[in-house]
Amino acid sequence: xxxxxxxxxxxxxxxxxxxxxxxxxxxxxxxxxxxxxxxxxxxxxxxxxxxxxxxxxxxxxxxxxxxxxxxxxxxxxxxxxxxxxxxxxxxxxxxxxxxxxxxxxxxxxxxxxxxxxxxxxxxxxxxxxxxxxxxxxxxxxxxxxxxxxxxxxxxxxxxxxxxxxxxxxxxxxxxxxxxxxxxxxxxxxxxxxxxxxxxxxxxxxxxxxxxxxxxxxxxxxxxxxxxxxxxxxxxxxxxxxxxxxxxxxxxxxxxxxxxxxxxxxxxxxxxxxxxxxxxxxxxxxxxxxxxxxxx
Amino acid sequence: xxxxxxxxxxxxxxxxxxxxxxxxxxxxxxxxxxxxxxxxxxxxxxxxxxxxxxxxxxxxxxxxxxxxxxxxxxxxxxxxxxxxxxxxxxxxxxxxxxxxxxxxxxxxxxxxxxxxxxxxxxxxxxxxxxxxxxxxxxxxxxxxxxxxxxxxxxxxxxxxxxxxxxxxxxxxxxxxxxxxxxxxxxxxxxxxxxxxxxxxxxxxxxxxxxxxxxxxxxxxxxxxxxxxxxxxxxxxxxxxxxxxxxxxxxxxxxxxxxxxxxxxxxxxxxxxxxxxxxxxxxxxxxxxxxxxxxxxxxxxxxxxxxxxxxxxxxxxxxxxxxxxxxxxxxxxxxxxxxxxxxxxxxxxxxxxxxxxxxxxxxxxxxxxxxxxxxxxxxxxxxxxxx
Numbered sequence: 001x002x003x004x005x006x007x008x009x010x011x012x013x014x015x016x017x018x019x020x021x022x023x024x025x026x027x028x029x030x031x032x033x034x035x036x037x038x039x040x041x042x043x044x045x046x047x048x049x050x051x052x053x054x055x056x057x058x059x060x061x062x063x064x065x066x067x068x069x070x071x072x073x074x075x076x077x078x079x080x081x082x083x084x085x086x087x088x089x090x091x092x093x094x095x096x097x098x099x100x101x102x103x104x105x106x107x108x109x110x111x112x113x114x115x116x117x118x119x120x121x122x123x124x125x126x127x128x129x130x131x132x133x134x135x136x137x138x139x140x141x142x143x144x145x146x147x148x149x150x151x152x153x154x155x156x157x158x159x160x161x162x163x164x165x166x167x168x169x170x171x172x173x174x175x176x177x178x179x180x181x182x183x184x185x186x187x188x189x190x191x192x193x194x195x196x197x198x199x200x201x202x203x204x205x206x207x208x209x210x211x212x213x214x215x216x217x218x219x220x221x222x223x224x225x226x227x228x229x230x231x232x233x234x235x236x237x238x239x240x241x242x243x244x245x246x247x248x249x250x251x252x253x254x255x256x257x258x259x260x261x262x263x264x265x266x267x268x269x270x271x272x273x274x275x276x277x278x279x280x281x282x283x284x285x286x287x288x289x290x291x292x293x294x295x
Numbered sequence: 296x297x298x299x300x301x302x303x304x305x306x307x308x309x310x311x312x313x314x315x316x317x318x319x320x321x322x323x324x325x326x327x328x329x330x331x332x333x334x335x336x337x338x339x340x341x342x343x344x345x346x347x348x349x350x351x352x353x354x355x356x357x358x359x360x361x362x363x364x365x366x367x368x369x370x371x372x373x374x375x376x377x378x379x380x381x382x383x384x385x386x387x388x389x390x391x392x393x394x395x396x397x398x399x400x401x402x403x404x405x406x407x408x409x410x411x412x413x414x415x416x417x418x419x420x421x422x423x424x425x426x427x428x429x430x431x432x433x434x435x436x437x438x439x440x441x442x443x444x445x446x447x448x449x450x451x452x453x454x455x456x457x458x459x460x461x462x463x464x465x466x467x468x469x470x471x472x473x474x475x476x477x478x479x480x481x482x483x484x485x486x487x488x489x490x491x492x493x494x495x496x497x498x499x500x501x502x503x504x505x506x507x508x509x510x511x512x513x514x515x516x517x518x519x520x521x522x523x524x525x526x527x528x529x530x531x532x533x534x535x536x537x538x539x540x541x542x543x544x545x546x547x548x549x550x551x552x553x554x555x556x557x558x559x560x561x562x563x564x565x566x567x568x569x570x571x572x573x574x575x576x577x578x579x580x581x582x583x584x585x586x587x588x589x590x591x592x593x594x595x596x597x598x599x600x601x602x603x604x605x606x607x608x609x610x611x612x613x614x615x616x617x618x619x620x621x622x623x624x625x626x627x628x629x630x631x632x633x634x635x636x637x638x639x640x641x642x643x644x645x646x647x648x649x650x651x652x653x654x655x656x657x658x659x660x661x662x663x664x665x666x667x668x669x670x671x672x673x674x675x676x677x678x679x680x681x
Contacts, residue, residue, distance in 0.1 A: 020587075076516060102487050102517035103409055110414050111446035126616070138586070140616040140647050160562020161586070162614045165646065166670070169614070186561055188411045215562055218411040241565040244550075244572045245581070252546040252561025252583040254516065255411070260429040265569075282573055283566035284670035 001206040002130035002180045003155065003197070004093060004119070005069065009134050012061045012091075013038040014082045015073035016048050024073065024097075024138050025050055031141040033134050036065035058089035069093040071127065071136045079123065080105035087118040095136045096122035096191070103254070106189040113191070120191025124253065126161040126183035137183065139165060145172040147179060147206055152294045155201035156181040157194055158213035159220075159253070163241060163283060167211055170287025176294065179207045186253025188217070194224035202232050209235045209294055211286065214268055216242035217256045221268040225275040235293040238272050239280045240265045296513045298527045299343040301392045303509035307493070310482045312475050314506050317394040319343070323369035326393070327361035335395030340364055342371045343390040345532045348378025354388070357396060364393065389531060397507060402495035403462055404428055404439075405476055407483040416444040418454070418480055422462045424495035450480035464498070471504040472496065486524055487517030536599050543595045545584055552577025554677055555600035555609040555638075557593070559584050559618040567612045570670060576678040579606045586617040593626030598634050608639045610677040612670065615646030624652035628659045636663040639680040643673035 011028070015021035016038025029035050029050060037053045044056030055061040058070070070091045074082040079098040086094050094113065101123050113120050121128050127137015132146025143165055147153045154176055158164040164183055171178060182197055184190060194212055201207045210232070214221040221240060228236055243265040245251050247258040258264050272279050280289045298306075301319045308314050318329035330338055342354035349355045354376045358364045368391050375385030402424030410417040421439045423431045431438055440461040442454040455476040459469040475496065483491040490512040497507050518525040530538060540547030546561065550568070554576045558564035561583045568578040580603065584596050600609055613623045623644065630636070640663050644652050656664060665680065667673035 077519070100516045102520075103489065103514050104416070104484060104487055104517070107409065107415055107446045138617050143646065158562070160560060160565075162558075162560025162616060163562035163566055165614045165616050166563060166566075169645065188409060189414045213562065215565060220411075223412065239566070241562045241569065243569045244578060245565055245568070246548075246550065249548050249581075251548065251565050251581055256561060256565070260432070282570050282671065283563070284570060284674075 001204050002133065003200040003204050004180060005128055005130050005134045005136060007133040009034060009069050010065065010067045011035045011069045011071055011136055012065065012067040013071045013073065014058065014086065016040060016052065016054060017043055018073055021073035022049055027141070028071070028135050031135040033136060036067050037061050058085045058091065062089045062091060067091065069136060070095065072096045072098060074098060076100040080109035083109050083120065084112045087113050087116045092118060094118055094120045095127050096120060097125065097127055097138060099124040101187070103187070103189050106187065110189060110191065121182060122185040122191060124187045125185030126164060128180065128182045130180045131178050139183070143169045143172055144181065145177040147177040151177040152208050153177045153179045153206055154209045154211050154290055155179050155204065155207040156211045157197045158183050159186055159215050160213055160241060163213050166283060167213060167286045171290055174287050174291045176287070176290055179204060186255050188255040194220055195227045198224060198228060198232050202234055207234065209237060209290055211290060212236060212238045214238065214240045215253065215256050216245050216251065216258050216265050217263040219262065222271040225271040225277060228277060229275040235278070237278045237280065237286065237289045237293060239283055239286055240268045241283070296515055296518060296528055297345045297532070298511050299345065299390065299529065300341065300508060301343055301390065302527045303511045306482065306511060307506050307509055310478045312478050312506050313504065315394050315397055317392055320368060320391050320393065321389060323365050323372055326365040326368040329393045330361040330364040333393060333395050337396035338364060338393050339396050340367050341392045342376055342388040343392055344376055344386045344388055346376070346378055346380040346386055348380050349376065352376050352378040387531065397497060397505065398500040399497045400500050401498045403472070403497070404431070404494045405479060405496050406490065406492035406494070407480055407488065408490050410443060413443055415446050416483060418442045418450055418458060418476055420458045420462045420476065424497070444480065449484055450477060452477055455480070468498055468502070468504055475504065475506065486521055487514045488512065489514050536602065540599055543592050545582060545592060545596050547599060548581040549603070550578050550580050552579045553605050553607040553681065555579045555603065555606040557582050557584060557596050557600060557609065557611045559586065559588065559613050563612065563614060567610065570674045571610065571677065574674040574678050576674070576681070579603055584618065588618050588622060590622055590626040590629060593623055594630045594633060597626070597630035601634055601637070606638060608641065608677050608680040610673055611640060611642045612673060613644050613646070615644065615648060619648045620644045620646060620652035621648040621655060624655040627656065627664070628661065631661040636661065639663050639665060641665045641667050641673050641677040641680060643667040643670060
């Protein structure tokens with residue numbers, strides 16, 4: 001099993017004729033994702049370089065293809081709008097890859113999506129992958145290991161892209177498969193967060209353990225820790241990036257900032273440990289920590 | 296992006312929020328005239344720098360004559376301000392704000408930020424003005440009253456009125472304060488702020504409600520649609536290496552240690568710093584080259600790292616996903632030729648095109664390069680190389 005996406009998920013790409021959109025559509029198709037079309041306003045009626053139909057609007061794309069998920073590469077200025085358009089067109093899962101979206105745009109978009117019951121992943125994220133079935137995003141597919149009969153499987157939730165690849169790689173190297181890996185993104189205002197995904201992995205029979213990768217900024221990890229204590233019985237292995245980050249500086253991600261003494265790695269690690277969660281001191285020992293818990 | 300206090304005052308004025316008159320000078324000779332124009336006996340002279348701790352450093356000064364204004368202005372322009380927030384080198388003062396001292400009866404605090412947990416902006420107000428909000432939050436959290444915005448409608452006037460009453464303003468004064476709060480909330484949304492703060496908002500002895508000091512931060516991602524705000528940027532407040540990096544789409548932050556870091560991805564870059572520390576070293580910088588890095592961008596990254604005289608060794612940590620290992624290997628070889636490595640460089644590559652990259656590096660035979668097999672090995676090797 002998996003969460004949120006599987007081999008039946010039908011995906012469109014908003015921004016399919018752009019450089020990044022075209023490249024990653026090709027990569028996803030190669031991985032086996034059912035990408036059924038794309039949207040670029042003004043280019044409706046044409047074919048993409050992959051031979052997929054291009055539509056002017058999401059409404060047309062959904063009507064013609066029956067898509068239920070979207071992967072958005074629209075530039076930052078119009079990306080929040082694109083997410084709302086997808087929701088209005090009946091898409092149920094919006095994966096927003098774009099980096100650099102103004103925060104107040106996301107405040108508005110998130111409310112709009114919530115009101116329509118649409119799930120959002122991102123923005124500023126690598127996307128989501130159910131290994132062997134469906135990849136919606138920019139992560140390198142080959143590092144992932146699909147579950148097989150009798151395999152030990154983890155679900156991964158992460159605020160960081162490359163750090164997720166690191167965790168996936170370390171797990172795959174040790175023979176640990178992944179049910180689904182979700183990059184929730186590095187922005188302060190985003191879609192699905194640790195708590196919602198922890199619940200989904202808790203309910204997924206095939207997921208044996210959950211890896212959560214957090215970083216400095218905000219209090220999502222502290223809230224997740226409290227939630228795990230109450231509601232999650234599967235083992236959780238965590239890592240928090242930014243133990244050496246100085247306060248008041250934005251560490252690459254818009255959301256990765258310690259402000260007013262809040263959002264430190266130390267506070268997050270303490271909250272997680274207090275909830276009985278295994279926290280890896282080093283990013284290099286995540287895989288080992290997971291293997292240790294599942295042995 | 297941060298702006299100076301004098302710029303923040305202008306923003307408040309443009310939004311119709313009452314602010315006392317003020318003068319801005321950029322050399323001490325302008326101080327006496329500015330003092331006279333203000334027409335108040337007691338005037339406050341404030342250095343315009345982004346760093347906090349101005350009062351303690353002696354860069355906020357009350358004066359009572361034109362001569363005194365000039366001598367204090369001269370002193371502030373002459374030597375950099377050193378405070379807890381600036382580091383020992385301090386920051387040079389380029390502008391000074393002068394304003395009449397206000398006879399304050401009560402001080403309040405008002406600000407707007409985005410509440411990340413609720414995913415909406417929040418207006419915060421407190422009867423404890425003039426002190427840092429973090430201090431109030433730690434000592435007396437109940438003193439901070441909050442009103443959350445509707446994501447689409449923004450703050451409503453009734454919310455502002457309720458908040459003004461909640462911080463203990465009399466009916467007559469609450470109306471004026473609520474008007475200021477509402478206007479501040481509008482300004483926050485219209486200009487894509489990440490922080491809009493008035494501290495203190497005062498009730499004067501004469502019964503006026505005035506904004507005395509203000510601080511604004513803006514969402515960097517929204518600056519492109521606010522050219523008026525982007526124009527307020529003061530590059531002299533920024534670290535030159537960080538500015539140079541930004542021009543090349545690199546995310547770089549200078550730190551105090553001696554191990555330079557070149558990494559792809561913000562999370563991996565942060566944890567590379569962490570693992571260096573874990574193995575007894577100290578990172579000289581945060582550097583995320585990003586996913587769409589070009590060989591030119593990566594060479595520039597080496598240039599910036601190696602220009603830091605503190606750097607005694609470099610750790611390159613790449614997990615090739617979208618960024619490809621061979622691009623980084625190519626950049627390493629070019630940087631060795633063009634920039635020259637005067638310190639050991641430990642390289643850990645994994646992911647997309649790693650075999651090609653390893654072969655390229657092996658054939659290039661750059662003497663300072665040392666390869667590492669994994670992240671722990673890399674951290675140990677770079678600390679040992681010091």
